[in-house]
Amino acid sequence: MRGRVLHAGAASAPAARLDAPLSFWGGFDPVTGRIIDQAHPQVGESLTGRVVVVGGSRGSSGTPGVLAESLRRATGPAGLIVNKADVNLTAGALVAEALYECVCPIVLLDDASFADVGSWPGIAITNDGTVSPIVSETASP
């Protein structure tokens, strides 16, 4: 399937599906790469090197800074698949690429595609916004 590219890039990594939007400021620790919002369903989960499937960010205007800081530290996501056009996540990815050449693609999917992707254990994103499941070697025919 193919979504709308909010920030271009390629990634291929295990998926982390979040069941609620996340405020990166105050809800995610850029030092450890883990969710620290005690009220979030995936609290404690690491996002480092994952393609994170999340509706979007919420809350504070500090989200772009925290996402960019995590990408600088290499504790951040490998890519993001979102369900709402999220300007704050996009701003964080843009600055991280401009300053540090860290690429974190962001793709917006419609509701049906977003729901499908949620069950994939690994996800590949390409520059044009194509999103596909990673089929492990042992499972392929």
Add this chain to the structure above:
Amino acid sequence: MGSTLQLDEREQRWLSGADGEAMRLAMQMMVTAADVSDATEFVEIEFAHINSSFYSGQVSLDFAEFLLANGGSFAVPTHTNASLIDCSTPELRAEHDHPVEVGGARRLMAIYAELGASAMWSCAPYAEPTGRPRQGAHVVGSESNAVSFFNSVLGARTNKYGDFIDVCAAMTGRVPLAGLHTDAGRRASHVFDLTGLSGEELADSTLPHVLGIILGHEAGSAIPVVVGLDTATEDDLKAIAAAGGTSGAVEMFHVVGVTPEARTLDAATAGVVPAGRTIVDSALVRSTRARLSTSTTAPLSAVCLGTPHFTASEFAGLRAALDGRPVDGRVQLLVTTSRAVLAEIAAHGWDDELRSLGVQIVLDTCTYYSPRARGVDGLVMTNSAKWAYYAPGILGVDVAFGSLPECVDAAVSGKVGRRD
């Protein structure tokens, strides 16, 4: 994409890098922001109040240094939000205890001054004349209470702009025409009806704080309109703005008969029947207020006032409540405010008078930020719903929420009580 954003000659020039890498990045950010928000044009802004000047890691410094090294400058008057540190009270957060954060914040303050931002360092820009954009002006706000105050109380127009976007907008002098910049985006669609509250309940100075928390909880992404609070003062509206942006994502609200775009309920809703309605009755007010306190029995260590930064009229209220009584030696009474408001009260000699009674006036920062300010531990009392909402999670303290007179009585007696 569907977007048909047209760039003028100057915008294309910035995007090409001909005016330097800082302007290229700024324009690239604004094009991206327009694209993501499906805007097809930009609108020029007159004013910015930025939060990227708050230290939130090395990236804050790297971004600002990149702009400075590549010829970045601001196209409009640009004011800084509160910082992590008070340069005039360095012992509040000691640099040797927190070298990375405090050192980083100090360096960041210097860079933004070099970039040409005005050193306001306040979350209540509207408390000083240069921080009050005119009605109808398109502006950039970033701190949630200031965004809501600009939109709701002053009738200026801004969305809540996150890190980096605020600065890029101030550099290019424009934002995508979307959301609260448009007439349609400012229409109220959720009524909060206070007409069932008694005169006494309406006069309680904690009501605006509690009401803000209720708006944040109930409104979702709708714009609230409050009916039945036609005596609200500007300080009351400040309290609603702060609390609504704390418990939820309220970036604008109307108060019928008070705020400039709500002369009538019909004016606020543009004649469209509101989709949501919440009756704010005594029980809802009481239960919401009760949840703002985690404890009232532990020994009191501090009273924190000024979230958002105390205004001159709030200082007048503090003087009246203190009435010459000194603060108890076991308690710190900390009041956060801006340099401009301090200058205003100093002209009346109020600062010396308050200090002689044991009040500590803190500038540029807030007492709920982490790392924890010296002495802010154990049980802390505040009159700010925003402080009460955030501090238990951020600082691990217990909070007692009460009115300004109750806070002052607690600071004087060393004990939390309730004036009834």
